[in-house]
Amino acid sequence: MDKELIFGHQNPDTDAIGTAIAYSYLQNKLGYNTEAVALGEPNDETAYALKKFGFEAPRVIETAANEVNAVMLVDHNEPQQSVSDIDKVKVTHVVDHHRIMNFNTADPLFYRAEPVGCTSTIMWKLFNENGVEIPQNIAGIMLSAIISDTLLLKSPTTTDDDHKAVEALAKIADVDYKEYGLAMLKAGTNIADKSEEDLIDLDAKSFSLNGNNVRVAQINVVDLPEAMERKDAFLKAMDESSKSNGYDMFMLLITNILDSDSEALVVGSDETKATFEKAFGKKLSDSEVKLPGVVSRKKQVVPPLTDAFEG
Amino acid sequence: MDKELIFGHQNPDTDAIGTAIAYSYLQNKLGYNTEAVALGEPNDETAYALKKFGFEAPRVIETAANEVNAVMLVDHNEPQQSVSDIDKVKVTHVVDHHRIMNFNTADPLFYRAEPVGCTSTIMWKLFNENGVEIPQNIAGIMLSAIISDTLLLKSPTTTDDDHKAVEALAKIADVDYKEYGLAMLKAGTNIADKSEEDLIDLDAKSFSLNGNNVRVAQINVVDLPEAMERKDAFLKAMDESSKSNGYDMFMLLITNILDSDSEALVVGSDETKATFEKAFGKKLSDSEVKLPGVVSRKKQVVPPLTDAFEG
Numbered sequence: 001m002d003k004e005l006i007f008g009h010q011n012p013d014t015d016a017i018g019t020a021i022a023y024s025y026l027q028n029k030l031g032y033n034t035e036a037v038a039l040g041e042p043n044d045e046t047a048y049a050l051k052k053f054g055f056e057a058p059r060v061i062e063t064a065a066n067e068v069n070a071v072m073l074v075d076h077n078e079p080q081q082s083v084s085d086i087d088k089v090k091v092t093h094v095v096d097h098h099r100i101m102n103f104n105t106a107d108p109l110f111y112r113a114e115p116v117g118c119t120s121t122i123m124w125k126l127f128n129e130n131g132v133e134i135p136q137n138i139a140g141i142m143l144s145a146i147i148s149d150t151l152l153l154k155s156p157t158t159t160d161d162d163h164k165a166v167e168a169l170a171k172i173a174d175v176d177y178k179e180y181g182l183a184m185l186k187a188g189t190n191i192a193d194k195s196e197e198d199l200i201d202l203d204a205k206s207f208s209l210n211g212n213n214v215r216v217a218q219i220n221v222v223d224l225p226e227a228m229e230r231k232d233a234f235l236k237a238m239d240e241s242s243k244s245n246g247y248d249m250f251m252l253l254i255t256n257i258l259d260s261d262s263e264a265l266v267v268g269s270d271e272t273k274a275t276f277e278k279a280f281g282k283k284l285s286d287s288e289v290k291l292p293g294v295v296s297r298k299k300q301v302v303p304p305l306t307d308a309f310e311g
Numbered sequence: 312m313d314k315e316l317i318f319g320h321q322n323p324d325t326d327a328i329g330t331a332i333a334y335s336y337l338q339n340k341l342g343y344n345t346e347a348v349a350l351g352e353p354n355d356e357t358a359y360a361l362k363k364f365g366f367e368a369p370r371v372i373e374t375a376a377n378e379v380n381a382v383m384l385v386d387h388n389e390p391q392q393s394v395s396d397i398d399k400v401k402v403t404h405v406v407d408h409h410r411i412m413n414f415n416t417a418d419p420l421f422y423r424a425e426p427v428g429c430t431s432t433i434m435w436k437l438f439n440e441n442g443v444e445i446p447q448n449i450a451g452i453m454l455s456a457i458i459s460d461t462l463l464l465k466s467p468t469t470t471d472d473d474h475k476a477v478e479a480l481a482k483i484a485d486v487d488y489k490e491y492g493l494a495m496l497k498a499g500t501n502i503a504d505k506s507e508e509d510l511i512d513l514d515a516k517s518f519s520l521n522g523n524n525v526r527v528a529q530i531n532v533v534d535l536p537e538a539m540e541r542k543d544a545f546l547k548a549m550d551e552s553s554k555s556n557g558y559d560m561f562m563l564l565i566t567n568i569l570d571s572d573s574e575a576l577v578v579g580s581d582e583t584k585a586t587f588e589k590a591f592g593k594k595l596s597d598s599e600v601k602l603p604g605v606v607s608r609k610k611q612v613v614p615p616l617t618d619a620f621e622g
Contacts, residue, residue, distance in 0.1 A: 097419055098419055099415075099416045099417060099418050099419050099420070100411070100414055100415060100416050100420070100422065101415050101416070102415065103411055103414075104410075104411060104412050104413065105410045105411050105412070106410060107410050107426070108408055108409055108410055108424065108425075108426035109410070109411070109424060109426060110424065110425050110426065111411065111422050111423070111424040112422070112423060112424075113419065113420060113421065113422040113423075114419075114421050115418070115419035115420060115421065129440055298419065303417055303418060306417050307417070
């Protein structure tokens with residue numbers, strides 16, 4: 001069988017990398033010939049999880065068509081979040097927990113999406129449905145993905161299925177998931193030794209909203225005031241990134257993982273900023289606004305922005 | 312829980328109607344509040360299957376947003392094949408076996424697609440995965456859907472999963488699937504009391520191939536020579552339909568479901584007819600050509616036509 005690559009989205013997080021590793025293991029057990037790769041280096045949190053469970057970081061690819069004819073996607077489907085030459089390969093499988101947007105195929109395919117907190121929660125079901133035993137290290141990396149995406153089951157995206165998956169995977173991985181989870185999340189909050197340019201690109205996604213190229217980045221911290229001391233430098237980096245990449249709006253969500261509160265910084269035209277204010281029903285003050293309780297880009301940021309831009 | 316409607320595509324076939332009935336039963340067992348409806352009256356074959364297993368034809372709807380806020384789709388995803396006001400309702404679930412095209416959502420959803428012969432084959436898996444027992448009549452209508460889509464497991468779209476589902480469902484439905492399936496397929500082949508205008512529109516799809524508007528219709532029969540006695544009237548109807556709808560080529564595939572052979576009738580310009588001949592490597596004789604073994608529009612007609620028009 002021809003080899004296929006499996007990967008998550010650009011600027012990979014623990015779900016994108018961890019679930020790709022798990023899916024490749026499962027698919028190879030089921031007779032496919034796959035390799036888990038990544039569209040970028042692991043962030044600090046993901047690196048912590050990979051090390052904890054004994055994995056090397058997946059090989060980073062720039063393009064896919066030079067290696068394979070077909071690929072499998074996890075944790076994304078929108079072409080602009082995928083490999084740069086996604087239009088030159090056939091997508092045979094998708095496992096995802098996001099909305100579907102601009103994803104078109106020429107042929108029927110496997111597509112498995114559920115509105116749960118993390119792709120690894122669906123992956124856990126796929127192992128069970130296919131009767132494939134989950135090895136300890138695979139359970140550990142899937143557990144890490146769910147803890148990451150749900151902020152230790154506290155994000156509003158969290159479902160009963162995520163709770164069940166975490167309980168089951170923690171048992172197989174043989175870890176105290178609360179203790180391990182907090183340590184892993186904290187490993188991803190060290191922003192002191194990173195530049196603003198790097199921080200606004202670590203966990204960032206682009207969305208096409210009614211013709212506007214909207215960038216939404218997120219940083220997890222344990223000390224919001226400390227992060228906000230770098231506000232001017234963040235705004236400058238966001239402005240420069242918008243100019244070079246053609247973003248019509250750039251929003252940076254800085255989330256305190258300990259109390260689930262966020263501050264947002266926004267760069268854009270007067271028009272897109274007004275649309276942002278309409279989306280959240282709040283006024284920006286000096287490009288800044290408090291968004292208490294907002295921790296999920298997918299559930300609490302993209303839907304109101306979509307409504308405001310397209311409404 | 313707010314009520315949701317479940318339906319298949321326009322011009323519904325046995326998969327569109329049968330799988331909607333089965334999915335509504337399953338979802339209601341799982342705690343949803345759903346009703347299976349249809350975007351048109353059942354055809355003769357579907358009516359036969361519904362009667363056999365004691366179902367009324369689902370209520371036909373023209374629009375959805377006047378009744379519900381949310382819907383679930385089976386056997387399709389492309390908006391132009393769906394209810395007319397699909398853009399005014401939220402799609403929460405899709406179960407399908409087609410390519411994904413122009414299907415966009417604002418929020419994450421349940422999406423389950425597999426490249427198998429029939430949506431009811433996936434539905435059979437969903438019952439099993441959720442541990443919901445399949446009642447005899449639901450098994451019967453799902454069995455009917457798979458027999459219909461796969462022409463009794465003989466179409467090249469048929470997979471191992473379709474075979475397994477048919478075996479399991481026939482047992483629950485307590486029917487000899489070969490005997491019943493042939494009777495059901497034959498019920499859909501009564502062309503005697505239908506006009507040529509109706510017959511060329513019963514199961515017809517349009518494709519845009521390199522700027523050409525290509526129409527491909529299919530009729531199932533048990534007596535090819537009898538159908539071909541109406542050849543001149545078919546060609547006249549195809550010619551008139553092409554003129555009023557702007558088709559550059561109109562192909563009618565008349566398939567003998569007993570021996571899986573087909574005759575094709577083709578109307579178009581000299582140029583599009585030459586492209587047709589290139590596609591199948593055969594010469595048209597008086598607008599007609601034999602295509603032995605060709606039964607699947609999706610797998611055996613559209614791909615060679617696409618290659619010939621775009622190559």
